[in-house]
Amino acid sequence: MVRSAARNVLASRGRFVLTATAIMLSVAFLVATLVLSDSMRGRAASDIAEAMAGTDAVVQGVALGEPGGGPGDPARSVRQSLDPDITERVAEVDGVDAAASQWVGFAKLVVDGSSVGTGTASDIGRNWVADPALNPFQLASGQAPTEAGEIVIDRSLADDTGVAPGDTVQVLTATGMHDATVTGVATFAQTDAAPLQRTVLLPDPAASAWLDTAAPTEVLVGIAEGADRTEVLRRLSALSDAEVVHGPDYIQTMQTDATSPLEFLNVFLLAFSVVAVLIGVTIIFNTFTLTVARRQRESGLLRAIGAERRQVLGGVVIESVFVGTIATLLGVVLGVAGVGALRWVVGLTGVSLLTGPSIVSTTSLAIAATVGVGATILSAWIPARRAAATAPIEALRESAAEPRVVSRARTASGLVLATAAIAGGALAVWTSSPMWLGLAAAIIPALVLCGPAIVTATARWSAPVARRAAGVSGSIATGNLAASPRRSASTALALMLGTAMVTIFAIFASSLTSGIGSDVREGLKSDLVVTSATPDFATIDPTLADRIAQQPDVDAVTSLSIAEGIVAGRAEAIGGIDPTALPAMVDLNPIAGDLTDLSTGGVAVVGDDPTLLGGTLDIEFERTTLEAPIVAVVERSTGGFEAPLYFVDAATLDASVGHLLDALVFVNLNDGAAAAAEEDVRALVEATPGSFFETRDEHVANSGSEIAAFGNFIDGMLILASFIAVLGVANTTALAIKERSGEIGLLRAVGATRRALRRIVRLEMALLSFVTASIGIAVAAGLGWVMIDVAGGTEIPSVVLPWPRLAVTLIVAVAAGVVAAAWPAFRVSRKPVLELVSGDR
Secondary structure: OHHHHHHHHHHOHHHHHHHHHHHHHHHHHHHHHHHHHHHHHHHHHHHHHHHOOOOOEEEEOOEOOEOOOOOOOOOOOOEOOOOOOHHHHHHOOOOEEEEEEEOEEEEEEEEOOEEOOOOOOEEEEEEOOOOOOOOOEEEEEEOOOOOOOEEEEEHHHHHHHOOOOOOEEEEEEOOEEEEEEEEEEEEEOOEOOOOOEEEEEEOHHHHHHHHOOOOOOEEEEEEOOOOOHHHHHHHHHOOOOOEEEEHHHHHHHHHHHHHHHHHHHHHHHHHHHHHHHHHHHHHHHHHHHHHHHHOHHHHHHHHHOOOOHHHHHHHHHHHHHHHHHHHHHHHHHHHHHOHHHHHHHHHOOOOOOOOOOOOOOHHHHHHHHHHHHHHHHHHHHHHHHHHHHOOHHHHOOOOOOOOOOOOHHHHHHHHHHHHHHHHHHHHHHHHOOHHHHHHHOOHHHHHHHHHHHHHHHHHHHHHHHHHHHHOHHHHHHHHHHHHOHHHHHHHHHHHHHHHHHHHHHHHHHHHHHHHHHHHHHHHEOOOEEEEEOOOOOOOEOOOHHHHHHOOOOEEEEEEEEEEEEEEOOEEEEEEEEOOOOHHHOEOOOEEEEOHHHHHHOOEEEEOOOHHHOOOEEEEEOOOOEEEEEEEEEEOOOOOOOOOOOEEEEHHHHHHHHOOOOEEEEEEEEOOOOOHHHHHHHHHHHHOOOOEEEEEHHHHHHHOOHHHHHHHHHHHHHHHHHHHHHHHHHHHHHHHHHHHOHHHHHHHHHOOOOHHHHHHHHHHHHHHHHHHHHHHHHHHHHHHHHHHHHHHOOOOOOOOOOOHHHHHHHHHHHHHHHHHHHHHHHHHHHOOOHHHHHHOOO
C-alpha cells in the first residue's frame, strides 16, 4: 500500500501542490511565531541571568501596592523610598562582601537637538556601578564615567545614533536638559541593550541630581564566599523600611517583566496561526474528499479483488502522510528562515522587540511537526474512512462525488446550535457577563453544519437574478452550486474564516479608536497640543510651557504632569493640573463639585458616581502620602491609554513627588492670530527635544495612532491567512472542475464557447464568495458587538462598524474568489472537447 500511495501522489502531484503549499504556509506561520516567542523569552532570560550573576540579593523599598498600570510600565508598582544611608548600613551587615547603590530613573538621549528612540522600549538612566561583579553592564569601548557631565550609553543607542566615545550629546531627565560627553559604550552582559530599554549610564556624582532621587532606588548586594546565605538574608531583612529579594528571585522577576509587555503580541500571532491552520485543514479535507470520490471506482476494484477496508483506508492515510510530511518539513524551514521577516514586520508598528539571534527549540519544532502532519492525517481520515466503508459493488457504480441532497438532521443540528449561539449572545449582553460568550461561539460549528443548506437556498433564490443578469451562464452557475452543496460550502469555509477575522479586528480597532478619539475630540478645546516623544512616559521639558506663554500671540498655556500613586492598594496614574487654566483647554465634563477646589489640596475622580463627592482619598507616593478630600467628580479624562484617573493640583503633585516632566501641554492662541503665530510655537517645540507639536485636528486624528500602527501589522498577518484561503478556493475549484469534466465537455459540445465556460466558473465563485463573505462579516459583526458590549470597558464605550472597511472587505473577498478560480477555469477551457467528454482526467 505504501508503494501504491506513493504512485498516487506522484500521479496526482498537480492536485496536491496547492494543498501542500497551504500546509507549508500554515506551518511556516506557526513556526515563525513560536520561534519569535521563544527567542524573546529565552534571550531575555539568558541575558538577565548573565548580567545579574554576581548579585546575590537586592535591597528595595517596600512595595506600597499592587501593580496597576501607571505611566510607562503596566507591571510596575510604587515602592517606598529607601533611606539615603541605606548602602552604608547594608555594607556593615555581617556576611556582606559588597554593596552598591543603584539609582534608576528617566533619562533620554538627545543628539544634535533631537531625542533618540520611540516605540515600546523605555528610556532609562542608571548610575555606573564601580564593582564589576555587581554591575550588569560591561564596557565595550571607552572608559567608565567618573565626573558629572560624563556618560556611557548602551551599544544599541550607539549603533542607532552613530555616537562614539568623545562625542558631545545631551540628556533629558526629570530635572531638565543636561550637557554630557560620551566616555564609553557598554553592553548588557553580552547583548547590545537591556531588554526593552535604552540605557544612559551616569557617574554617581550626577545620578542623584540628574535623576532627582535623594536615595538609591535599590542596593545590589554580594554575599561573602562561605557565608550562610540564609542568615545574611535574614540580617538584611531586619533593616527598617526595606525589602530584601534573593538574587534568583530578583532575576526571575526581571525576566518576567522583560517579556510580559509583549505577551499580547504572542497572543495575536498565535491566534492568526490557529486561523491559518484551520484554513489549511479545510483545504486538506476538501482535497482528499474530492480525490477519494474521483477514485471511487478504483477503490471498488481493490475491494473486489480482495483488499480489506483497512488497506483502502491505509492507502489514503499514507498519501496524507506523504503530503503532510513534505509540506511540514518545507514549512519548518521556511518558518525558521522567516523569523527575521516577521520581526521586521512587527517592528514597523513601533513595537520594540528583544534583540539577539533566533532560538529554535525542539519543542517548537515538535509542535509544528505535530500540527502539520497531524492536521493533514486527521483531515484525510474522514473521506478515507467513508471510501473504505463503501461496499465494492456500490463503489464500482458511476456516482457523483457527494450526495446532492442535504441531510435534514445535519441542517436541524446546525439550526439548534445557531439558536443557542444567538441566545448566548443575547444573555451575555443582557447580563453583562462573559460567561455566555462561549455559547455565542457555537455560531461557527452551526455555520459548518448549515453550510450546504445555505448554499442550496442561495442557489435557488439567486437563480432568477443570475438568469436575468447573465442569461444561460447565470443559470448554469447557480445550478452547479445547488448540485454540489457540500463541496461548495466547504470551499467557502476557508474564505469565510479569513473574512471574519478581518472584520472582527476592524470592528475592534474602529470602536477603540473611536472611543479614544471621541473622548479627545469632545473634550479638547485648545488650539495646539504638545505631546511627549514617548507615549508611555512624560518627556516634555517643564520650562517649555513658560517659554510658549511668552510668545506674543499666545493667549494661554497649561500643562499636565503624571505620577504614579497607590490608590486602594493599586498603582494608578495621578494627573497634576492647573485647576483654573485646564478647564479652558480640556472639558473634563464635571458632574459634581468644583475643579477650582483642587488648589486647596483636594482631588478629582474620573467616574460617573456623584456620590463620591465629599469622601476622602488616600494616595501613597514614593516619598509621601496625600490624604485629600474628593472635591469633584468628572466623566472625562484627558484621553489616551495612560490617562489619569485622578487629578490633583500641579503644585500639590510636585510637592508630593518632586520634579516632574510634563506629559501634555495645551496652548490657546489669541483670537485672529496670524498663521505665523502657530509656526512660532511649532519652531519652539521642535527645538525642544522630547516634545512633539500638533494642532487640535492633528491631535484628535493621532489619538488612536498606536492602534492604527498595530492594525497595519494585523492586516499584514491577515493578508497571509487570506492568501492561504485563496489557495484553498483555487485548489477545490480545480478539483471540482475535474470532477465535472464530463458535464463541461457536453456544454462545449452543444456550442458553449471557451469564454462562456470561463464566465460560468467565475460567476459560480463570485456568487459563492459574495454569500460567504457576507455571512463572515455578519457573524463577525455580531460576535464583535457582543464581546465589546460585555468586555469593552471604558476604553470601548460603544460599537462602531467601519462600513467603508467592511465594504472593501466584501469586494476584496469576491475578487479573491474570482481570481482563485481564474486559472482552473482557463485550463479546463483549453482542453479538447473529446478529452472532456471522455472523462480523461
